[in-house]
Structures are given as structure tokens and as C-alpha cells.
Amino acid sequence: MSSSAITRATMHESLVEPTHVPAKTSEVIMETDRAETVAWLQAILKEYEGPLLRYAQRITKDLDLARDVVQETFLRVCRQDRAALDGHLARWLFRVCRNRALDVQRKEQRMSVATDLDLHTLPSSTGPTEQLELRETNSRLLLLLERLPSTQQEVIRLKFQNDMKYREIAEITGQSVSNVGFLLHTGLKRLRDMMKHDN
Amino acid sequence: MTTPAFNSTDDRLTAYALGELEGDPRLAFEIELANFPALQLELAELQSLTGLLRSELAGEVQPALTPAQHQSLVAQASKPTAVSVAPMIATRPTRDQSWVLLGPGIAAGLAIGVGFLCYPAPRIQTASLSDTYSYSVNQPADLVEEFNDLYKQQRFSEAEIIAKKVKELNPKDGTAEALFWKARFARRKSSNDKLQLGKEDSFWAQLDDVEQSVVVSTGDNKPMPSGDNWKDTSGETKSNNGLTLTDSNGNGARLPVGLSRNSNALFEDESRDKRYFGLPQLATTAGQRILVEAKGLELGKPIEVYTGPSGDLLESRLHFVESETYEAPPENAFLTPSQQPLSTFSIDVDSASYSNVRRFLTQGQRPPADAVRVEEMVNYFSYNYPQPKGDEPFSVTADAAPCPWQPKNYLARIGLQARTIDKAKRPPTNLVFLLDVSGSMQAANKLPLVKQAMTMLCEELNERDRIAIVTYAGDAGVKLASTPGSDQVRIMQSIEALQAGGSTNGAAGINLAYEEALRHFNGEGENRVILCTDGDFNVGVSSDDQLVELIQQQAKTKVFLSIFGFGMGNLKDAKLEKLADKGNGHYGYIDDLKEARRVFNEELVGTLYTVAKDVKIQVEFNPLTVGAYRLIGYENRTLAAKDFNDDTKDAGEIGAGHTVTALYEIAPKGQWPITQQVDPLKYGANAKEAAPVETAPKQNLSPESADDLFTVKLRYKQPTADVSVKTIDFVVDDIVGKKITPSPDLVWAASVASFGMQLRNSQFKGNWTMNDVYEAAQGAKEPDANGRRREFLDLVQAAKRLAPATKQ
Known part of the structure; x- marks a missing residue:
């Protein structure tokens, strides 16, 4: 990432030429560092906030939960060594976001099983309306896409919405590259078949 | 190129279209592409689809974080050191069912609004629970948090207990009820899954065995390779x-x-x-x-x-080594009352042999003859004997009927029914589980089954009971120091934490377990070490005799011993039975969850609470009516006649609710072939009795006893006594010339005995076949409350399908 490259350069300079920095050297460096971190965070927020939220929402099926997930993902990335993330930041963000979202979703699913048992005593405030939010686009193709198994949908979205390579998708979803290829192929094949039927 | 290398499942097309195909594969694919117009068409279609997808998907809404979240993130990023986890901004704290998801603080605050603190929260009933386990606050929110954590870690049994607590606190809250059932179902499901996997494993293993059995010859006395x-x-x-x-x-x-x-x-x-x-x-x-x-x-x-x-x-x-070992003394033979009027034996309430035989048969193998102990098969079933009167620990029933497999003979039965004890009124128990966690216990039908069985048993325990867990493997250790039965969470946690690995040092474990039992010896209750193993003791004290001696020493402490054999392949049947026998104990074999439930849960009271110990039976046969008699089974339980009155001689225990059945085949006077007799005695009062043609009544025999068949005498001790308290006499009359219709229970016992004898290929099996067993049992199978009798019929069918036994 370019922003992180700048950060490194800045840090380097100040370390090489300490005489230019008056008095409380280390504090100033930290100040600079913090400012850099915030700037960096804002940059990656701008780039990834939307895509990650869209991705997490697909998994959690709930925007608020997805927001929590993404917030935590960004919090975590702030705690990472930025240099180490260089070059695979996107993969890192998506993978962490995915794992966290799955955790949340599993928990949520279990809870909804528990609460389903006594729906009559505790009427649900969430439900169909929230689900509808997910599909506000009326595109026929996207409606058909919804009918694919979620694993296929996921790789298709990562590929065409987030422009990931097979290898990146494999890393994010924890599958083998060949499996990603297979899932994509099968998903696209089914989409084509469905479109033909649809016509 | 004649045949297309491409078909619709070839994902190279997609990879190619997406630019993922490189180098040689790409070149190869391009050649194919050039050769197949159909492929080109597909590619074009695919490319138009991917273009469409890209544009459509790009148009999907991109949500954003809330401003509050943005602020929080920036605030975090500008903190001096980016370490601590930021407090999450809860975006939706108000969905009323979702309280289960929230952190303790929020949930507690919410609770007031939702109202589950409106119910007066009862104190947890057992003081020990809140004292010994560190739930500082027994608030629903905390408990629910804990529940969620446990559930997430798939520690369902612990989660279930937490749910129970939530239920106690909020009896009217439907969600608590839901939590409870959720955990319970999850636990059952996961245990079923585990068992299922275990079964599949052993099924495959058996398939391997089929090949094996073709090439490896195994005699009757050796088990099939496992x-x-x-x-x-x-x-x-x-x-x-x-x-x-x-x-x-x-x-x-x-x-x-x-x-x-x-x-x-x-x-x-x-x-x-x-x-x-x-x-x-x-x-x-x-x-x-x-x-x-x-x-x-x-x-x-x-x-x-x-x-x-x-x-x-x-x-x-x-080397190819055999792993299961069985040993058995030779079968009891016919004895003549004139030579040996007294038949003395110790009762045996074990039923391990039946479960083991069932394991073999359900796997399509004939059990090795020595693995079949007829008395244990008969005693697997309960019979309808009357309850004892007053304070008697058990009732005695005896009768006789024509012998089904040898119509000229009689079949006599002696039945004991131990007093049943209301579960609620049972005395407290002090249990020490001694678990084999050696590497060989890893199989699904071993340690995992042990854990499930223990879980079932622990559910029955309460604050009056104590439980400890000692393991042995390499070095023995106390995994759970004696803990009140009410502290279910700690118990369950200890059970969950058990893992198999290492070699087996049974001896050290036995010592530790008895120490732990004695430390909390309960004078008013039942003190018992429960050993669960596949019987592979192999470090430290290793010879069977040394082990037996060790157990015998420990048995003097009035701590009883139950041994449960688990799994297969490594099972040292004979060793385990001997150990249980010497340790004032009981031996069971547990092959699946159903059996575990039967032994650990249903029979908890019976197995664990001894109503009488050292129960000995002595039968005196009347030489005037009996030509010869044979005790069916109990080969390793026979005692010398003089041992009957010797209180230092150890014998079997009977637990609450147990029934014990012993069968004799009796050849009436005149039916016993002369050729099998020894020479007539020349000296002594009985001298004339031995003569085959002798019919004159014994001089000092009272007339009313002349047509007795036999007299049963029993001797036993109260569970903690050292001296036998009582003998019971019971007389059975001769049935010669009488029309006797055997009770269904007797027919059932006879069928099971015959089944066992046929499996053993006993020389005394008579003229019955498996078909006869099936028919007779079919007519006597009611009542069958627990389904065991129906299962037996299935086993008979399974045995019929197997090759007939070869001569021993």
C-alpha cells in the first residue's frame, strides 16, 4: 500500500537525522506515528469500508452485526504491523472480516434457534423487513445469483465485486486454489443455465 | 485431435476466461479452443456473463459504518499504543431476545427493563454449589454469557448445567427453557455423532477383518481377530x-x-x-x-x-499377536447326590459376558466359547420374583419343571430377588472413578463412551454424594479430588477434560483410587471404586496374580469395586472378571451407549448399592429322588461344601433390585445312566446310596422329606458386616409324575441357558437347536419393558446364520 510506504519513509528519515529533531525525540516520533496511523486508517477505511461491509452483511445477514464485525476488523488492523501487511492488506482484511462474521453469524443462528422455540411469547422484532434490505436491487441476474449455494455466491462476489485472484480468494476463504476454480466454474455454469431457463 | 478434452465440468474454461490459466496449460487450452467451436461459443457466453456480473455487482449498495463507529475507530488509532480492545459500540442493544448475546454489563442493565429479575431469584439450593464453584454472581446475564461460551466450545453438558441454573433462577422464563433444551439436544446430537463415527470405524475395521478371517485361522477358544x-x-x-x-x-x-x-x-x-x-x-x-x-x-x-x-x-x-484373551474353567459335569449331595456356589450378578457375546454376534462372528458364561447370560435378564418381606435383603424362589432340551430330566431354578430401593431414598454414595486413559482407550467405543456414561451417572448424583476421578496412564493422577455430587459443573469439566494417551499403570491407579475412596469414606453410604478400562494393565504390577492380590488387599477396606470393560480388541475379559470377583465387585461390559445407560443410569441404584454381600448358595440334593444334577454355568463361582459356613470365604454381592438366577439340570432317580457312575461305596452310611438300584429310604430321613427334590440354603452378610447373619432354607418337591407347566420366566431362563450352551458347544446342550431356543423364547418374551428380550431374539437369529460350532 502506498500510504504505508510513505509512513515507513517518514519514520526512516526522522531516525536517520536525529539532530533535526529537537528535544523529546521519541515522543515526537510517536506523535508522527499516531498521526500516520490515523491517516492510514482513514485511507483504508475509504477504500475498504464499503466492500467489507457488503461482504460481512452477506454473511451475517444483518447490517448492524456486519458493522460490528467491520469495526472490529479495522480495530485489529490498527494493531498490526503495517509493514508486514504490505502487499496483502486486502486479503488480510477480508479474511479477518470473514472469520469474525462467521463467528457472529454462528452465534446468531444458534440464538435464533433458541428463540424460535418460544416465538409465541416473545414476538420477533426483526425478520422479513431486514431480509428485504439485502435485496433491494431488482436485477434479474443478481436474483438468480441469490439462488446459488452460498459458497459459490461468495467466490463469485469476491471475484467480480472485489476483483480478487483465485489465490487471494483461496487465502480469504481458506480453501485450495483448485477448489476456488471449481466453485467459480460451477457457479458460473449454473448461472448461465438458469439464465437460459429464465429466458 | 479426435476427442474433445473438454467437458462441462472442466473448470479450465472459467480459469482461462478469468486470466487464471498460465504457461503450458494456457497454451494447451488455447489449442483446444482453436479446435472446438463449441468451446469458443461457451467462452463467449461466459465472458458476457462475467462482464454483466462485474457491472451488476459493482452497483450493489455499499453500506457504511455509523459516525459513532468512525469516531471510535479514529480515537483508537490515535491512542499512544494500539493495544487494548476498544469497547464496541453496540449498534443494536434493544432486540429483546438478543439479551443472550450481550456482554454482562449491558445485559444486566437491560435485564431490569426486560424483566427477568422481576421474579424473586431463589437462592441456588445447594450451598456447596455457590461456595465451591466460582460464580461470584449467579445472575442470569452472567450465566447466559457463560452458557454461550461453553456452547461455542461445544462443551454442551456443562452448558446444560448452566442452563439449568438459569432455569432455576427464572422458572417462568421461556428463554431459559429454550437454552436448556438447546444444550441438551446439542449434547445428545454430538454424542450420537461421536458414537456414529465410532460405529463406522468399527464397521470398517470389521470389513478388514473379513479379509483377515480368511487367512488367519482362529480356533474356538480364540476370538476372531479384532x-x-x-x-x-x-x-x-x-x-x-x-x-x-x-x-x-x-x-x-x-x-x-x-x-x-x-x-x-x-x-x-x-x-x-x-x-x-x-x-x-x-x-x-x-x-x-x-x-x-x-x-x-x-x-x-x-x-x-x-x-x-x-x-x-x-x-x-x-509378530502377529492376539489381543483378546479369555479363559474359563471346564464346564460343570453331572454329579450324583450320593457322592456329592451338596452343591455350593457363590452368586454372580455380572452380565458382562452377555454384552460381549452380543458384540460378537452383531458383528457376525461367533463368540469364542470361553467368552460365553452361561450364568451371566441368564442373569442379564430380570425375572419376576416376589419382593422380599420385611427387612430381608432378598427373596428366594425355587421351582422345577421338565427340562426342555432333555425331556427326561428336570430343570430346577433358584431365583433371588434383592430388595429394590427408591432412587430418592438411596443411601449416599462415595464414588471414585478409576479410569484407564492409556492410548488404547482412544477409540470411540472406549474413553468417549466412558465419558458419556459418567455424564449420565453424574446427573443422578446430589449433594449427599461424592465423586472423584483418578486416572492411570504412565503415572497415575487424581483428576478430580472427591467433590460433592452437587458440584456438577466442576465434575462435568473434569470429565470433559479427560484424554487418552500413554501406557497403562493399573496398579498405581488402583492404590490411588482406594486412597481417595477411604479419605471420604461414608459409614452410612456406599463406597465404591469404579474402574473403567479395556483391561490392558501393563506397567508396574503386571502379572494377574499380583493384581488380584492388590485388589484383595484393598477389598478389605469395605470399599466395593465395580469394573466396566469398554471397547474391544484389547479386552482382557478373564482378568477383569477375576479382579471384580476378588475385589467385592461387579463386572460389566459396555459395548454401546444403550448398555452404558442401562448399567450406569437405570441400574445406578442396583449396581451401586449392595444389599447383601458374600451371598452363597448351597443346595442339598435328595439321593432318593435325584439321580444326578448339574449346575448350569457358575463354573468360576463354585465353592467347596465347607466354604459355605466359612465367613472368611469371599462370595458374590447382590445389589438393590438385582435378580440372580441359577439353573440345575436334574436327572431323576432311575434316569441316570449306570455307566457313568463310580463304583458303589463300600463303607459309611451312604454306602448303599451309591448303588444304582438302591431305592430304600434313608433311615433317619423324615417321611415328609422323602420326596423332596432338593433344599436350598443361603448365607450372606449385611453389606458392612463381617459375620454372616442368616441362612434361608427352601425346599423343592419332586415333580415326578406331576404335570408341570413351566412359568414363562423359567422358559425364558431355559432358552437363554440353552443359547449359551449351544454357543459354547457344550456337551450338555442336549437336543435343542437355535430354532427351538427361538420358538421357546418367542413364547416367553413378555413382559419386556426394556426391550432386552426382543434384542435377545435378534441375537438368536444372528447366531442361527453363523456356521455351526465345531467340536471342541
């Missing part, structure tokens, strides 16, 4: 159809023809636990995968393992 022993290599063997000898590349591997068929591939003269590592070790040395071939294996024959391109001999001392 599939369990394939374990370590079975994965590889299966995937290669069981017979592959080459490595995965198919080269460089002139590998073993016939390694030992089991993972017990034994390094001679080395300690037995090496067995388990034999194969992997070899494989490492050879740097190759070593697969086991079923062909050419022979018992005791060294197996040579070659490896490497030069075919160096790697190991020639591997």
Missing part, C-alpha cells in the same frame, strides 16, 4: 483397498509383505506400549508409507519388512 487392532494403519489400508504395498508414487517401495495385521505389531522383548508405535516408527525409519497386507499373516510367525531400493531387511521381529 478390527480395532487395525486402527493405526486402517486409514491407509482402506484408501488403497487394503492391499497396496507401494508408496504413493508407486515406486521405490518394495515394502512389507505382511506386516503384523494389527497395530500391536510388536517389537519383541520390549514393553508392550511400544506396540502402538511399532508401525509409525518403522515407517519413519523406512522413510516410506508402510501398509499392512492381510495376506500371508500367521499367528506367531515373524514378519519380515523390507524396504528401500535394495530391499534391505528392516525388521523381522514383528
Whole structure:
């Protein structure tokens, strides 16, 4: 990432030429560092906030939960060594976001099983309306896409919405590259078949 | 190019369209593409679809974080050191069911609004619970948090207990109820899944065995090779159809023809636990995968393992070893009352043999003869005997009827019914589980089953009970110091934490377990060590005799011993029975969850609460009416006549609710063939009795006793007494010339006995076949409250399908 490259350069300079920095050297460096971190965070927020939220929402099926997930993902990335993330930041963000979202979703699913048992005593405030939010686009193709198994949908979205390579998708979803290829192929094949039927 | 290399499942097309195909594969694909117009068409279609997808998907809404979240993130990022986790901004704290998801603080605050603190929260009933386990606050929110954590870690039984607590606090809250059932279902599901997997494993292992059984000859007294022993290599063997000898590349591997068929591939003269590592070790040395071939294996024959391109001999001392061992004394023979009027034996309430036989039969194998103990088969079933009167610990029933498999003979039955105890009124128990957690216990039908069985049992315990867990494997250790039965969470946690691994040092474990039991000895209750093992004691005290001695010493402490055999393949049946016998104990074999439930849960009271110990039966047969008699089964329980009155002689225990049944086959006077008699006695009062034609009544016999068949005498001790308190006499009249219709219970017992004798291929099995057993049992199967009798009928059918027994 370019922003992180700048950060490194800045840090380097100040370390090489300490005489230019008056008095409380280390504090100033930290100040600079913090400012850099915030700037960096804002940059990656701008780039990834939307895509990650869209991705997490697909998994959690709930925007608020997805927001929590993404917030935590960004919090975590702030705690990472930025240099180490260089070059695979996107993969890192998506993978962490995915794992966290799955955790949340599993928990949520279990809870909804528990609460389903006594729906009559505790009427649900969430439900169909929230689900509808997910599909506000009326595109026929996207409606058909919804009918694919979620694993296929996921790789298709990562590929065409987030422009990931097979290898990146494999890393994010924890599958083998060949499996990603297979899932994509099968998903696209089914989409084509469905479109033909649809016509 | 004549045949298209492409079909619709070829994902190269997609990879190509997406630019993922590179180098040679790409070139190869392009050649195909050029050759097949159909493929070109598909590609065009695909490309238009991907274009469409890209644009459509790009248009999907991109939500954003809330401003508050943004602020929080920026605030975090500008903190001096980015370490602590930021407090999450809860975006939606108000969905009323979602309280289960929230952190303790929020949930507690919310609780007031939602109202589950409106119910007066009762104190947890048992003081020990809140004292000994660290729930500082027993608030629903905290508990729910804990529940969620446990559930997430799949520790369902603990989660269930937490749910129970939530329920106690909020009896009217439907969500608490839901939590409880959720945990319970999850626990059942996961235990069923585990068992299912175990069953599948053993099914595959048995398939391997079928091949095995073709090449390995096993006599009647040896069990069929057990599939369990394939374990370590079975994965590889299966995937290669069981017979592959080459490595995965198919080269460089002139590998073993016939390694030992089991993972017990034994390094001679080395300690037995090496067995388990034999194969992997070899494989490492050879740097190759070593697969086991079923062909050419022979018992005791060294197996040579070659490896490497030069075919160096790697190991020639591997042996095919038998793992299950059975031993049994010869069957009881017919005895004449004139020679031996007294038949004395100890009762036996064990039923391990039945479960073990069932295991063999359901796997389509005939059990080894010595694994069949007829009395244990008969005693697996409960019979309808009257409840004892007053304070008597048990009632005695005795009767006789024509013998079904030998119509000229009689079949006499002696039945004991121990007093039943209301579960609620049972005395407190002080239990010490002594668990074998050695490597051999890893199989699904061993330690995991033990854990489930323990979980079931622990659910029945309350604050008056104590439970401790001691393990042995390598070095023995106390995994759970004696804990009140009400502290379910800690108990469950200890159970969950148990894992198998290491070798077995049974002796050290036994000592530790008895120590733990004595430390909390309950004078008013039941003190018992429960040993769960596959019987593979192999470090420290190793000879059976030494072990028996150890147990005998410990038995003097008035701590009883229950031994449960688990799993198969390694089961040392004879050793376990002997240990239980010497340790004032009870021995059961547990082959599946159903049996575990039966023994651990349904019979908790009966198995664990002894109503009488050292119960001995002595039967005196009347030489005037009885030509000869034979005790069916109880071979390893027979006592000398004088032992009956000797209180130092150990005998069997009877637990609350148990029934004990003993059968005699009696040849009436005149039916007993003269040729089998010894010479007539020349001296003594009985001298004339022995003469085959003698009919004159004994001078000092009262007339009313003349047509007795036999008299039953019983002797027993109260559970904690050292002196026998009582004997009971019971007389059975001769049935000669009488029309006797045997009770269904007697028919049932006879069927089971005949079944056992046929499985043993007993010389006394008479003229009955499996068909006769089936028919008779069919007519006597009611009542069958627990389904055991129906299951027996299935076993008879299974036995019928097997090859007939060969002569011993």
C-alpha cells in the first residue's frame, strides 16, 4: 500500500537525522506515528469500508452485526504491523472480516434457534423487513445469483465485486486454489443455465 | 485431435476466461479452443456473463459504518499504543431476545427493563454449589454469557448445567427453557455423532477383518481377530483397498509383505506400549508409507519388512499377536447326590459376558466359547420374583419343571430377588472413578463412551454424594479430588477434560483410587471404586496374580469395586472378571451407549448399592429322588461344601433390585445312566446310596422329606458386616409324575441357558437347536419393558446364520 510506504519513509528519515529533531525525540516520533496511523486508517477505511461491509452483511445477514464485525476488523488492523501487511492488506482484511462474521453469524443462528422455540411469547422484532434490505436491487441476474449455494455466491462476489485472484480468494476463504476454480466454474455454469431457463 | 478434452465440468474454461490459466496449460487450452467451436461459443457466453456480473455487482449498495463507529475507530488509532480492545459500540442493544448475546454489563442493565429479575431469584439450593464453584454472581446475564461460551466450545453438558441454573433462577422464563433444551439436544446430537463415527470405524475395521478371517485361522477358544487392532494403519489400508504395498508414487517401495495385521505389531522383548508405535516408527525409519497386507499373516510367525531400493531387511521381529484373551474353567459335569449331595456356589450378578457375546454376534462372528458364561447370560435378564418381606435383603424362589432340551430330566431354578430401593431414598454414595486413559482407550467405543456414561451417572448424583476421578496412564493422577455430587459443573469439566494417551499403570491407579475412596469414606453410604478400562494393565504390577492380590488387599477396606470393560480388541475379559470377583465387585461390559445407560443410569441404584454381600448358595440334593444334577454355568463361582459356613470365604454381592438366577439340570432317580457312575461305596452310611438300584429310604430321613427334590440354603452378610447373619432354607418337591407347566420366566431362563450352551458347544446342550431356543423364547418374551428380550431374539437369529460350532 502506498500510504504505508510513505509512513515507513517518514519514520526512516526522522531516525536517520536525529539532530533535526529537537528535544523529546521519541515522543515526537510517536506523535508522527499516531498521526500516520490515523491517516492510514482513514485511507483504508475509504477504500475498504464499503466492500467489507457488503461482504460481512452477506454473511451475517444483518447490517448492524456486519458493522460490528467491520469495526472490529479495522480495530485489529490498527494493531498490526503495517509493514508486514504490505502487499496483502486486502486479503488480510477480508479474511479477518470473514472469520469474525462467521463467528457472529454462528452465534446468531444458534440464538435464533433458541428463540424460535418460544416465538409465541416473545414476538420477533426483526425478520422479513431486514431480509428485504439485502435485496433491494431488482436485477434479474443478481436474483438468480441469490439462488446459488452460498459458497459459490461468495467466490463469485469476491471475484467480480472485489476483483480478487483465485489465490487471494483461496487465502480469504481458506480453501485450495483448485477448489476456488471449481466453485467459480460451477457457479458460473449454473448461472448461465438458469439464465437460459429464465429466458 | 479426435476427442474433445473438454467437458462441462472442466473448470479450465472459467480459469482461462478469468486470466487464471498460465504457461503450458494456457497454451494447451488455447489449442483446444482453436479446435472446438463449441468451446469458443461457451467462452463467449461466459465472458458476457462475467462482464454483466462485474457491472451488476459493482452497483450493489455499499453500506457504511455509523459516525459513532468512525469516531471510535479514529480515537483508537490515535491512542499512544494500539493495544487494548476498544469497547464496541453496540449498534443494536434493544432486540429483546438478543439479551443472550450481550456482554454482562449491558445485559444486566437491560435485564431490569426486560424483566427477568422481576421474579424473586431463589437462592441456588445447594450451598456447596455457590461456595465451591466460582460464580461470584449467579445472575442470569452472567450465566447466559457463560452458557454461550461453553456452547461455542461445544462443551454442551456443562452448558446444560448452566442452563439449568438459569432455569432455576427464572422458572417462568421461556428463554431459559429454550437454552436448556438447546444444550441438551446439542449434547445428545454430538454424542450420537461421536458414537456414529465410532460405529463406522468399527464397521470398517470389521470389513478388514473379513479379509483377515480368511487367512488367519482362529480356533474356538480364540476370538476372531479384532478390527480395532487395525486402527493405526486402517486409514491407509482402506484408501488403497487394503492391499497396496507401494508408496504413493508407486515406486521405490518394495515394502512389507505382511506386516503384523494389527497395530500391536510388536517389537519383541520390549514393553508392550511400544506396540502402538511399532508401525509409525518403522515407517519413519523406512522413510516410506508402510501398509499392512492381510495376506500371508500367521499367528506367531515373524514378519519380515523390507524396504528401500535394495530391499534391505528392516525388521523381522514383528509378530502377529492376539489381543483378546479369555479363559474359563471346564464346564460343570453331572454329579450324583450320593457322592456329592451338596452343591455350593457363590452368586454372580455380572452380565458382562452377555454384552460381549452380543458384540460378537452383531458383528457376525461367533463368540469364542470361553467368552460365553452361561450364568451371566441368564442373569442379564430380570425375572419376576416376589419382593422380599420385611427387612430381608432378598427373596428366594425355587421351582422345577421338565427340562426342555432333555425331556427326561428336570430343570430346577433358584431365583433371588434383592430388595429394590427408591432412587430418592438411596443411601449416599462415595464414588471414585478409576479410569484407564492409556492410548488404547482412544477409540470411540472406549474413553468417549466412558465419558458419556459418567455424564449420565453424574446427573443422578446430589449433594449427599461424592465423586472423584483418578486416572492411570504412565503415572497415575487424581483428576478430580472427591467433590460433592452437587458440584456438577466442576465434575462435568473434569470429565470433559479427560484424554487418552500413554501406557497403562493399573496398579498405581488402583492404590490411588482406594486412597481417595477411604479419605471420604461414608459409614452410612456406599463406597465404591469404579474402574473403567479395556483391561490392558501393563506397567508396574503386571502379572494377574499380583493384581488380584492388590485388589484383595484393598477389598478389605469395605470399599466395593465395580469394573466396566469398554471397547474391544484389547479386552482382557478373564482378568477383569477375576479382579471384580476378588475385589467385592461387579463386572460389566459396555459395548454401546444403550448398555452404558442401562448399567450406569437405570441400574445406578442396583449396581451401586449392595444389599447383601458374600451371598452363597448351597443346595442339598435328595439321593432318593435325584439321580444326578448339574449346575448350569457358575463354573468360576463354585465353592467347596465347607466354604459355605466359612465367613472368611469371599462370595458374590447382590445389589438393590438385582435378580440372580441359577439353573440345575436334574436327572431323576432311575434316569441316570449306570455307566457313568463310580463304583458303589463300600463303607459309611451312604454306602448303599451309591448303588444304582438302591431305592430304600434313608433311615433317619423324615417321611415328609422323602420326596423332596432338593433344599436350598443361603448365607450372606449385611453389606458392612463381617459375620454372616442368616441362612434361608427352601425346599423343592419332586415333580415326578406331576404335570408341570413351566412359568414363562423359567422358559425364558431355559432358552437363554440353552443359547449359551449351544454357543459354547457344550456337551450338555442336549437336543435343542437355535430354532427351538427361538420358538421357546418367542413364547416367553413378555413382559419386556426394556426391550432386552426382543434384542435377545435378534441375537438368536444372528447366531442361527453363523456356521455351526465345531467340536471342541
